[in-house]
Amino acid sequence: MATYRTASVAETERLGEAFGLRLCPGDVVAFTGDLGAGKTAFVRGVARGAGFDGEVLSPTFALVHEYHGVLDLYHFDMYRIASPEDLYTTGYYDYLDTKAVLLIEWSENIAEEIPTDAIRVHLDRVSENERNITIEGRDALENFGS
Amino acid sequence: MNATSPLKEGTRLKILGVDTSAKTASAAIYESGKLLGEIYADVGLTHSETALPMVKALLDLTRVSLRELDLLAVSTGPGSFTGLRIGIAAVQGISVGSGIPCASVSTLEALAWNLQDFDGVVCPVMDARREQVYTALFRGDGEVLQRIGEDRAVSLEQLGRELGNLREAIIFVGDGAEMCYNKLVHSLDRATLAIQSRRMQRASSVCRVGESAFMRQTGIVGPQDLTPSYLRLPQAERERNERLARQENSW
Numbered sequence: 001m002a003t004y005r006t007a008s009v010a011e012t013e014r015l016g017e018a019f020g021l022r023l024c025p026g027d028v029v030a031f032t033g034d035l036g037a038g039k040t041a042f043v044r045g046v047a048r049g050a051g052f053d054g055e056v057l058s059p060t061f062a063l064v065h066e067y068h069g070v071l072d073l074y075h076f077d078m079y080r081i082a083s084p085e086d087l088y089t090t091g092y093y094d095y096l097d098t099k100a101v102l103l104i105e106w107s108e109n110i111a112e113e114i115p116t117d118a119i120r121v122h123l124d125r126v127s128e129n130e131r132n133i134t135i136e137g138r139d140a141l142e143n144f145g146s
Numbered sequence: 147m148n149a150t151s152p153l154k155e156g157t158r159l160k161i162l163g164v165d166t167s168a169k170t171a172s173a174a175i176y177e178s179g180k181l182l183g184e185i186y187a188d189v190g191l192t193h194s195e196t197a198l199p200m201v202k203a204l205l206d207l208t209r210v211s212l213r214e215l216d217l218l219a220v221s222t223g224p225g226s227f228t229g230l231r232i233g234i235a236a237v238q239g240i241s242v243g244s245g246i247p248c249a250s251v252s253t254l255e256a257l258a259w260n261l262q263d264f265d266g267v268v269c270p271v272m273d274a275r276r277e278q279v280y281t282a283l284f285r286g287d288g289e290v291l292q293r294i295g296e297d298r299a300v301s302l303e304q305l306g307r308e309l310g311n312l313r314e315a316i317i318f319v320g321d322g323a324e325m326c327y328n329k330l331v332h333s334l335d336r337a338t339l340a341i342q343s344r345r346m347q348r349a350s351s352v353c354r355v356g357e358s359a360f361m362r363q364t365g366i367v368g369p370q371d372l373t374p375s376y377l378r379l380p381q382a383e384r385e386r387n388e389r390l391a392r393q394e395n396s397w
Contacts, residue, residue, distance in 0.1 A: 094227060094228045112276075
């Protein structure tokens, strides 16, 4: 486990980018943290690090966004997911069986359905601009200079 | 063929079958008891890109034109959320354009028909995760299968108990068969596992079930009535009941 402190949205994105560079096909990343903690900013960096140049927005309404760069990324927002049936209708289980990388915001809502070997990223608001970001998973994803 | 048969005597029934219900994808063309051609792929979930090209290649290969087809059979569930919708949408598109009727085929029934010649109980199983499976039961006499249980979602534990009461040979088939066999074999000494080449969903079996539905004129629908069938998981059912109970209490 490693904890990083970022002092701005831009720094959170840069940390995400360094993290994204180290992802492998099939990785599942489970995000936790309150509204405004910076999950989407981190994911924006991850997508850039994984070779995607386009726009990254919170998939609040679509539930899942796809980004295809060096890796195939699926960005989920589980905020409104309340049951296994809801989850089934997002196609989550189908994506889980592929070589794609899954980035899951509000993973606490589907805690029991997150694979046990998933990488965990928790974001905590420290002040208006500062965030504590805790990463738990493979060593290469925890420890990198940022 | 009897007088009420939808086909004139001597007419051959041509069927296109499509299955994209889970990890594999396949298409087949079948003509009155004979498989003319089948394409099968197990290369991950690329069904949205492969299903229609597969159908087109198969029509070219078998030199069958769309106009000659009498029926479009497609597996409508249970199965993967996106997979089912890809197969159904492809068949709906062909049906709308051509006017050919559709057969809505249970994925489990088609799986069972992979083992049409089995003498005993055929148990198709698809993994529904968290120790739950989609399953149904069929009894075979070595030539044809009879359905003896509806499509449903149950816990592995319950399925094991039910199969334990049977006195016949049991065979597991489907993408959940191996998992089911490994977990239940210690308590079911009569259970076996279908060999790999007959274990997964096959469009040829979807054709066979579609043919029998066509003969009975049951489950034959227009494209607008082709919908994925969703079996409620026991665990989801429990959670739903709890939610409803909470709502009632709050009134």
